[in-house]
Amino acid sequence: MRIALHTRVRAEHITAYETAHREVPAELAAAIRSAGVTSWTIWRSGEHLFHLLECEDYARLLAELEHLPVNIAWQTRMEKLLDVVHDYSPEGTSAGLPVVWNL
Known part of the structure; x- marks a missing residue:
């Protein structure tokens, strides 16, 4: 399944956010893959971040x-930025952007 998400980085933390994503802990990347993610791409337009995830089951991903x-350590770091x-809560399963059109 594909999930599109929108988050927003604080303007003064764009460089720190991009630096952090060049240093994603290997343990976290392995856990994301183990939870069924085959691809996760983030694009940035100004302060807006657009994520596209390919995963087996988004609810399972969040739960795991x-x-x-x-x-938790990564999210604490991201909350500052x-x-x-x-x-990542169970309510987060409804955070995906709705599909408007697909070719």
């Missing part, structure tokens, strides 16, 4: 990562 210490964060 929500309480994982390496993800973002105005709109990725929601």
